[in-house]
Amino acid sequence: MNVNGRHYRTIWTEGSGEEETLLIIDQTALPHEFRVVALHSVDDVCRAVREMLVRGAGLIGATAAWGVWIAVRTAPEGDFAAFMAQSMEKLRATRPTASNLVWALERQKKALAGLGRKEAVEAAHAEAQTIADEDAEFCRRIGEHGLGIIRELAARKGGQPVNILTHCNAGWLAFVDHGSALSPVYAAFNAGIPVHVWVDETRPRNQGASLTAWELGMHGVPHDLIADNAGGHLMQHGMVDMVITGADRVTRRGDAANKIGTYLKALAAHDNNVPFYVALPSSTFDFSLYDGVSGIPIEERNADEVRIMSGLSEKGQVERVLICPADTPARNWAFDVTPARLITGLVTERGVCEASERGILSLYPEQA
Numbered sequence: 001m002n003v004n005g006r007h008y009r010t011i012w013t014e015g016s017g018e019e020e021t022l023l024i025i026d027q028t029a030l031p032h033e034f035r036v037v038a039l040h041s042v043d044d045v046c047r048a049v050r051e052m053l054v055r056g057a058g059l060i061g062a063t064a065a066w067g068v069w070i071a072v073r074t075a076p077e078g079d080f081a082a083f084m085a086q087s088m089e090k091l092r093a094t095r096p097t098a099s100n101l102v103w104a105l106e107r108q109k110k111a112l113a114g115l116g117r118k119e120a121v122e123a124a125h126a127e128a129q130t131i132a133d134e135d136a137e138f139c140r141r142i143g144e145h146g147l148g149i150i151r152e153l154a155a156r157k158g159g160q161p162v163n164i165l166t167h168c169n170a171g172w173l174a175f176v177d178h179g180s181a182l183s184p185v186y187a188a189f190n191a192g193i194p195v196h197v198w199v200d201e202t203r204p205r206n207q208g209a210s211l212t213a214w215e216l217g218m219h220g221v222p223h224d225l226i227a228d229n230a231g232g233h234l235m236q237h238g239m240v241d242m243v244i245t246g247a248d249r250v251t252r253r254g255d256a257a258n259k260i261g262t263y264l265k266a267l268a269a270h271d272n273n274v275p276f277y278v279a280l281p282s283s284t285f286d287f288s289l290y291d292g293v294s295g296i297p298i299e300e301r302n303a304d305e306v307r308i309m310s311g312l313s314e315k316g317q318v319e320r321v322l323i324c325p326a327d328t329p330a331r332n333w334a335f336d337v338t339p340a341r342l343i344t345g346l347v348t349e350r351g352v353c354e355a356s357e358r359g360i361l362s363l364y365p366e367q368a
């Protein structure tokens with residue numbers, strides 16, 4: 001996607017041979033600063049994922065894949081296998097909820113099986129590049145499939161904007177390019193369909209306010225930032241035509257883990273007959289799980305993310321402020337699970353399907 005007129009992906013390499021460097025956009029600096037950061041070691045990569053310089057299911061997967069390439073090229077001569085096993089484990093342990101992380105590591109493991117260090121450098125690079133390219137292409141296709149849904153809603157609105165509510169950030173910043181939930185929005189906007197997005201701020205880390213609002217603004221898509229709890233009210237008053245979110249892990253029957261608060265939006269949508277879609281590439285499915293509420297591991301992050309907010313002060317500096325009494329304990333679950341029964345449809349790179357095992361297998365019969 002474009003940033004001030006220049007096309008960027010969220011992760012890429014520059015240079016060649018020994019000089020080739022892995023680069024990312026530091027998402028903790030957005031929206032106040034656009035900062036590109038180089039990652040040189042496996043520890044750099046792990047820190048970038050854990051501290052959310054990179055975040056979002058697809059981008060976490062792509063970063064892990066590039067992390068394996070960095071592991072291979074920085075592995076000590078004599079101790080290749082042990083170093084690789086340890087690096088894979090470090091990468092795997094960074095964040096627990098998004099399926100894409102383990103999925104990408106498994107792909108790299110297969111690509112490198114039986115290879116020595118020298119051949120592995122090239123193979124790991126090729127696989128990481130393929131994973132990144134596939135992520136971008138699958139998200140582009142999600143946009144095409146989701147566009148049909150928005151087009152239909154637009155036809156019923158006779159020229160009035162289609163009001164779309166989204167939670168967190170499942171735009172291009174959460175993937176390598178295009179995004180999942182926002183990809184259909186960009187496709188509709190590019191096709192000249194009038195759209196307007198309600199952007200949930202998405203406490204505690206405010207990915208909606210800092211990332212989704214920034215992305216949509218860069219692309220010129222009309223939007224309004226709303227408090228997390230406003231969605232139900234807007235739905236009751238006919239101000240939301242559809243909800244679309246991303247997902248971090250979706251089970252084989254269609255239960256979807258996504259940013260904390262998504263479940264409440266789905267309940268409100270259900271109560272108000274507002275269609276609720278979840279967009280995801282196939283790398284986000286976990287076909288080994290059925291019941292998402294009991295089966296999907298939910299990351300619990302540092303309580304200070306709830307207690308402390310950061311933002312631009314009147315002095316023009318990014319500052320952190322405590323929003324509760326200094327000794328208030330807090331808890332910080334990062335995701336929740338929306339049961340399939342509350343989801344109108346899943347928008348994937350292969351098309352739109354019902355959120356059910358039958359629906360999902362109709363698009364992915366190889367998983368039957």
Ligand code: MRU
Pocket residue numbers: 055056057058167168169170171174180207245246247248257258259260334
């Ligand atoms: O904690 P994050 O920012 O990595 O969470 C991921 C998300 O941004 C959302 O849950 C998103 O909707 C799914 S990722 C495409």
